[in-house]
Amino acid sequence: MAKTPRAIFEEVQTGERQKAAATGSIDKAGQGARGAVRLWLIVLFVLVAVMIAVGGMTRLTDSGLSITEWAPVTGAVPPLTEADWQAEFAKYQEIPEYIEQNAGMTLAEFKSIYWWEWGHRQFGRVIGLVWALGFAGFLVTRKMPRGWTGRLLLLGALGGLQGAIGWWMVSSGLRDGMLDVASYRLATHLGLAFAILGLIAWFTFRLGRRESDLLQARRGGEARLFAGATGLMHLAFLQILLGALVAGIDAGRAFPTWPLMGSGFLPPDPFQLEPLWRNFFEDAGLVQFIHRMSGYVLAVLGIVVWLRTRRSPNAATRLAFNAMLAMLALQIALGIVTVLYSAPWQVAILHQIGAVALWVLILRGRFLARYPRLQSVRGASR
Structure with missing residues (x-):
C-alpha cells in the first residue's frame, strides 16, 4: 500500500514521542521531591534564625562561658543531681569571668546562665539532627533533586564547622585575662551563621521555581x-x-x-x-x-x-x-x-x-x- 505524502506543516512527532516532548517534560526528569526539600529547608531556615536570636540572648545574659567544656555527645545531658551541679559550678569558678566579675555568685544564679548556654548548644544539636534526618531521608528514598546533593551536603558541613568554631570562640574566653570571648572569634561565629542562613534562603528561593522557569527567567x-x-x-x-x-x-x-x-x-x-x-x-x-x-x-x-x-x-x-x-x-x-x-x-x-x-x-x-x-x-x- 502506497504511503500518503505528508503535508508541508504536518507534525512529525506523534503518539508517545509527542507526549514525551510535551511542555514541562524537562521538569519531570530528575526533579525529585522539590516541594518536600523546600519545606525541609524552610524548617531549617526558621531553626537557624531562632538560633541566631538565642545566641544573641546568650551573649546579652553573659551566659556563654558557663559551660567550660566541649562535649558534643555527652554534653546533651544536663546536670541531673545536686552533685552534678556542684561539679559544673566548681569548673566555672576556676575561670577568670567568675574570679574577676562574678565572685560570690550563688548556685541558683549559676543555673540561670548555665541553662541559657546549654539551650544554645542543644538547639545546635537539634538543627544538626533535622539536617541529617532530612538529607538521609531524601537520599535513601531517591527523592533528592538532580544536582542538589552537593549543595545540601554543604549545609551540613558548614553546620558541623559552626559547632567547632563555637567552641573555638568559647575557649578564647576561658584563658587568663579574658572576661569575654574574643570579639573577632565572635564575629567569625556570627558571620558563618548568617552565611548558612543566606545559603538556605537562596536554595529555598531556587526550589520555589521550576528549573525551566529559572532558565527562561x-x-x-x-x-x-x-x-x-x-x-x-x-x-x-x-x-x-x-x-x-x-x-x-x-x-x-x-x-x-x-x-x-x-x-x-x-x-x-x-x-x-x-x-x-x-x-x-x-x-x-x-x-x-x-x-x-x-x-x-x-x-x-x-x-x-x-x-x-x-x-x-x-x-x-x-x-x-x-x-x-x-x-x-x-x-x-x-x-x-x-x-x-x-x-x-x-x-x-x-x-x-x-x-x-x-x-x-x-x-x-x-x-x-x-x-x-x-x-x-x-x-x-x-
Missing part, C-alpha cells in the same frame, strides 16, 4: 541591578561582622549619643592601644565609630539600588526592594535607639533580629534581579 535578568544588589549584600555582611565586634566588647554602651560620639564626630583617643591593629578590634569608641560609618554607607548604597529598581519592568522585583528599603530604615532606627539607650537587651536583640530580616530581604531582591518573575503585558506575574 535568567534570560530576562537585570544585570546592573543584580550587580548593585550583590554589592549591597557584601556590604550588609560586613556590617553584620562589625556589629559582632561591637557586641563582643560591649562597644554599643560606650557612647550613648547620636549623631556625634560624645562631643565630637570622632571618638576621643581612637588609637591609644599598641600595636595599632588592636584598636580596630578592642577600642570601644573606634569599633562603634566604624560600625556607624559602615551603616551610613550601607544606607546610601541601599537607596541607590532602590532607585535603580524604579526603572525595573518587573513588579515583583520592585516590591522586593521596597521591602528591603523599609527594613533598612527600620534597622537604622533600631541601631540609633540601641546606642542612645546604652544597648538594653530588649532593643539589642531586636536589632539583631532586624539584621536577619534585612539580610534575607536583600538576598530576595538579588534573587529576583537575577531571576525575575515572568509577567504578562498587563503586569500580572506568572
Whole structure:
C-alpha cells in the first residue's frame, strides 16, 4: 500500500514521542521531591534564625562561658543531681569571668546562665539532627533533586564547622585575662551563621521555581541591578561582622549619643592601644565609630539600588526592594535607639533580629534581579 505524502506543516512527532516532548517534560526528569526539600529547608531556615536570636540572648545574659567544656555527645545531658551541679559550678569558678566579675555568685544564679548556654548548644544539636534526618531521608528514598546533593551536603558541613568554631570562640574566653570571648572569634561565629542562613534562603528561593522557569527567567535578568544588589549584600555582611565586634566588647554602651560620639564626630583617643591593629578590634569608641560609618554607607548604597529598581519592568522585583528599603530604615532606627539607650537587651536583640530580616530581604531582591518573575503585558506575574 502506497504511503500518503505528508503535508508541508504536518507534525512529525506523534503518539508517545509527542507526549514525551510535551511542555514541562524537562521538569519531570530528575526533579525529585522539590516541594518536600523546600519545606525541609524552610524548617531549617526558621531553626537557624531562632538560633541566631538565642545566641544573641546568650551573649546579652553573659551566659556563654558557663559551660567550660566541649562535649558534643555527652554534653546533651544536663546536670541531673545536686552533685552534678556542684561539679559544673566548681569548673566555672576556676575561670577568670567568675574570679574577676562574678565572685560570690550563688548556685541558683549559676543555673540561670548555665541553662541559657546549654539551650544554645542543644538547639545546635537539634538543627544538626533535622539536617541529617532530612538529607538521609531524601537520599535513601531517591527523592533528592538532580544536582542538589552537593549543595545540601554543604549545609551540613558548614553546620558541623559552626559547632567547632563555637567552641573555638568559647575557649578564647576561658584563658587568663579574658572576661569575654574574643570579639573577632565572635564575629567569625556570627558571620558563618548568617552565611548558612543566606545559603538556605537562596536554595529555598531556587526550589520555589521550576528549573525551566529559572532558565527562561535568567534570560530576562537585570544585570546592573543584580550587580548593585550583590554589592549591597557584601556590604550588609560586613556590617553584620562589625556589629559582632561591637557586641563582643560591649562597644554599643560606650557612647550613648547620636549623631556625634560624645562631643565630637570622632571618638576621643581612637588609637591609644599598641600595636595599632588592636584598636580596630578592642577600642570601644573606634569599633562603634566604624560600625556607624559602615551603616551610613550601607544606607546610601541601599537607596541607590532602590532607585535603580524604579526603572525595573518587573513588579515583583520592585516590591522586593521596597521591602528591603523599609527594613533598612527600620534597622537604622533600631541601631540609633540601641546606642542612645546604652544597648538594653530588649532593643539589642531586636536589632539583631532586624539584621536577619534585612539580610534575607536583600538576598530576595538579588534573587529576583537575577531571576525575575515572568509577567504578562498587563503586569500580572506568572
